[in-house]
Amino acid sequence: MNAFELREPDWNAIEPARLTAEPKLQGHVLVLPTQFGEVSVTISQFGLRLNAGTTHDETFKILTTTPSNLPLSLNKLDQGFAATAGEYRLEFYSDPFYFKLYKNDKLVQQSATDGHFVRQHRLPPLAKTDNGWILSLELNYDEAVYGLGEKWGKLDKRGQLIRSYNHDALGVNAEKSYKNTPYAWSPEGWNLFVHTPAPVTHGVGYALWSQRAYVCLVEDDALDVFLYQEQTPAQSINRYCELTGFAPVPPQWSFGVILSKAYYKDANELLSVAREVRAKNMPCDVITLDGRAWQDTDTRFAFEWDPTRYADPKPVLDELKAMDFKICVWEYPMISVNNPLFAKAAENGWLIKDKRTGKAYQYEWDLSPFGEVLTPLPESGILDFTHPDAYEYWLESHKPLFEFGVDMIKADFGEQLEDENMVSHSGDSGIRLHNVYSMLYNRCVYEAAEKYCKTGPFLFSRSAWTGSQRFPAQWGGDPQADWQGLAASIRGSLAWGMSGGPFFATDIGGFYKDTRDAELYVRWAQASVFSAHMRLHGIGPREPWSYTEQASDAVFAALKLRYQLIPYLQECAEQAQQTGLPIQRAMALAFPDDVLAHSFDQQFMCGEKLLVVPCVVPNGKVKFYLPQGEWVRFPDGQAFQGGKYYEETLELTQMAVFVRKGDTLMLGPEVQHTEQDMSQLTAWPK
Template identity: 75%
Template sequence: MSNAFSVTEPDWNSIKAADITASPYLKDDHHLAVPTQYGSLLFSISQFGLRIQSGGENATLDDGFDYGMLITTPDTQQLVFTGDEQHCTVNAGDYRLALFSAPLHFKLYRNDIVVQESATDGHFVRQHRLPPFAKTDAGWIVCLELGDDESIYGLGEKWGKLDKRGQLVRSYNHDALGVNTEKSYKNTPYAWSPEGWNLFVHTPTPVTHGVGYAPWSQRAYVCVVEDTLLDMFLYHCDSPAKSIHTYSSLTGFAPVPPKWSLGVILSKAYYKDSQELLAVAREVREKNMPCDVITLDGRAWQDTDTRFAFEWDPTRYADPKPVLDELKAMDFKICVWEYPMISVKNPLYAKAAEKGWLIKDKRTGEAYRYEWDLSPFGEVLTPLPDSGILDFTHPDAYEFWKESHKPLFELGVDMIKADFGEQLEDDNMLSYSGDSGDRLHNVYSMLYNRCVYEAAEKYCKTGPFLFSRSAWTGSQRFPAQWGGDPQADWHGLAASIRGSLSWGMSGGPFFATDIGGFYKDTRDAELYVRWAQASVFSAHMRLHGIGPREPWSYGEAASDAVFNALKLRYRLLPYLEKATQQASETGLPVQRSMALAFPNDPLASQFEQQFMCGESLLVVPCIVPGGKVKFYLPEGDWVRFNAASTSPTDEDTYQGGKYYEQILGLNELAVFVRKGEQVVLGPEVEHTEMDMSATTMWP
């Protein structure tokens, strides 16, 4: 069903709006049933505001199979009902819902103030040009009102403007092959307005959002749920922070990641054998580079032709234990790559297929053979064999995959890079749960994330942590995520920052990017430095891409600047630990966009590249060559942050409520702290196994 809805303007005249066909009635004390020609819609009110569901009170999203996107069952409140078929109201707590007929439309109030209502986009011949509620072959359509200058945020990891107003956004996970289009790896159909209302669609399916999208309607939020079922929450909060906290209360908070994960993660695609891996690790320690984790990426430890089966390539790692032991002796944590595919050339494929652990082909009943389309990758990706896709909806397959991680963790692995997960994209794919591949497509990422995270919880001696590329509603409970494959240029840096902030505005508090850019080894030393400096203030920090990412590989000047950035990162670890703890408790991301951090300052939200790291550090990344930065400081006095100087001068003080432009030297950062606030700093260390107990306050 995911391709059934056109991204061009639908023929609104041909879409029949839902209407009340019989008097609404209280199905029970907590649910109002509204009969329509598409079946009854149920309305209930809870601590999560208004919930609208289709198909009757006992219908479930997945026809009986629980994917666990929600962590709590809303505590529905008793409804007080008045009215008739033409106009009725229900009251519960602070909320009042008014429903009207011909066609069915609504107004939702909180404390007698309108929170949200059906779109008022009118027409010469009918009251609503867009259907307030409708059902088509593509799924459910719900059209909501947008204020004339209202902004909308959220909807997952998106690379363009944070304010989604005017955009057509599709909540559908893609192997996006970069950060240059609307396509992204991490999506969730959750959006919020600075005016206080929030929309969350509880579904595993794709959702298309026309957010004041002019070809449809510049004054309406058109939500197309590409499913036969509808389950939607609308609620109001007094601040964006409370909005995200409410969403996280419904879909889950992220646990606090281990301290070592906040250190530097070193990687590249890829260290070809154990000799190269160990040589780099030794050089890192010899040069006193701050670093905690070293990564064996996709081709580094697996035979590409037979992956993935938890096997070390015997031609390069006949006995991996001595290699990992040496890395451990140098105080490295170890990350290894995986994806949920099994090559048809591996004996495990036949075993898994026989047991029913792989996604099946509806046409044959056999295991589905996924054929890779390698044309978009060019020479970047080694040709991959036909593969089976593990079915995480099958309890035995889920348990097998989880338990298969045990030998890795016992060997000394600390972290999994859970790559891919976007390959269920064919209606001919059939899961154990009974869903087609297309309907399972998005939530599959979350099931994959959860399985690997549970394995780490059970067997990893240093604390559970993973990097996932693909994510859906609920994936924030299994941290962390990284931002895919950015192009190694300045646009790639800027888009990666926007993606991290957008994910943070969507309930995902932890994020990392590929420092230096993943695609094309451009050896742009200035870009590498600025990317590293910006990433000091992200939740996690990884040097990764095609080609070496060690600082000295970019030349002496770049190496010196990046070393300074890495040293600052480690001095900030006590501060970052506090930020991750707060994220786990509140849902607020470590990187907070200006719209999220300063909701009452209308100018702040216009500066979408700068952000707050935690509560105190205002960060202005340099995203163009030459060092020029343009930034805005909110009201109040601000002090330029420099960890090396504990006594800021008058020249370091800036007046807020003003716009600034500056040229930064290669070693300079534009980071600011409100005057009077302090930042806790730790000692200079090379990894988190060292003594980090000595802390100081800046300034």
């Protein structure tokens, strides 16, 4: 983080934007001359758009829709101006420039009213500094703000300092996260989206800056901001996805159980586990060859099977296929300097370059956080996805994998562009390209799967940016294997869902510092039954029988229920494709009018019908709130009155899941994998 974020800025020293001449209409564009250059204003179905500076960001295709600008009328007010188009009216003033945005004559948003003894605004309404553009907006005294990507803390970002910057976060314990987007919304109806690849810092009622304002720092020379209003949070997210893209429906098998660990060391261990899964009738669809499982760490990544362990991988994959497994393999967009591919890629200009030398940048890994988790990683080049030939090479290199029988890619990492001396084919620095690089990487691998995978495109990406929801799915990085790791992972999944990402999975049992806590493993699995995708993964075994017999029985029951819910989850996925609504819906999203529900940010709706209360503490205690109406527990049918707070203690096999009285669920049969007949559905309640 830069110094601007770590202290309170000297707001007195920041010069606010002012109009240096009369505003003028140029077609459907209102041009505002300022001392920082011209700021253009347009109004479309996506509300107000403020734009300054020039970029080539359209080549990144963050947006999937080109807004249709509406004709503007410009009128002079007593002390300012009014620009009107469609349902929106922008009132703005000259010195300093500040504004009020209305929709159908109702105030949507305005420049922050945080005042100063001797001037109207303590915070600059709009300014350009050495750190980037500043935009200051108003927050009502009790207003919540949601979105801003995968974050592990409270879903309501009010009071927080959030930076939209992807990190290899090494856990779920701090503000740093793997998936970010500079999109925020309020239950009051306004939405803010910054269209940029660059980092964005958000002081959301952050008290060191202003507890009553939303201060947004766009860390770039260019500014491109959308500000719009919708009646409900669901409509807000739908509008955002209209602008940045909807997620396609993943293949049916992806909703089954994905089994993984870091890592199955050779073919014998991999096949032994797969055979045991089938012998014990464990429901499972996918088995994963993680980072070191199929690649030689010293020479990865080059789409090569480690010849010392997989001299002939085809029989191994064939046996897995014969057992009806789908196969997932790991990758990252790095090429070891020890692999001949590095020299080839460097010669072709396919790698991120070092602007000091003009040669391929050689990334040096900091292994100090990893301890014994990882073997030493070699210096590596970083594939440049802005280079058309490099992009095409990486895409086409997946063809042999898919032809071999691979069904799914775990697209790991993608957060390593973090140096101003890095420069891409597009001319962007590593810092400017850092965030959108994840999305370009996601897109390339997903397009490869679209083109060559016989069982339908699907991947797991760890790092993501605006638009990555179009290339499902994402998983939540590396949580600590404890109860707080579980709770934070749930909040991360809900936050990503409130940011336009409908599909998410976590590492069931936690990734690191595993203590073989059987109760934690059970509760994590039970919660994940109701997530979009379900993966057992971590350092060490995650098969149910590797824990206690009681835990194994409880998890087997959860996995069986998961498969019965697949028809319902597919319906939810189809709805996500149409609306942008996530599978897991936080209470503020699902029940915007029931304010009491909003603070319960561990519980969530799975689709429209299932209210899920995960157990995130030892000994089975759950605290929850049921929104207004009548509810029944699933599956025993016990009646509960809504509008009330409850506390219960669950047995290990029990889950706190509720359905509105009168709703019907269609459940599928008990199967071991999705290749079996899943057509017979049963209504619940009968």
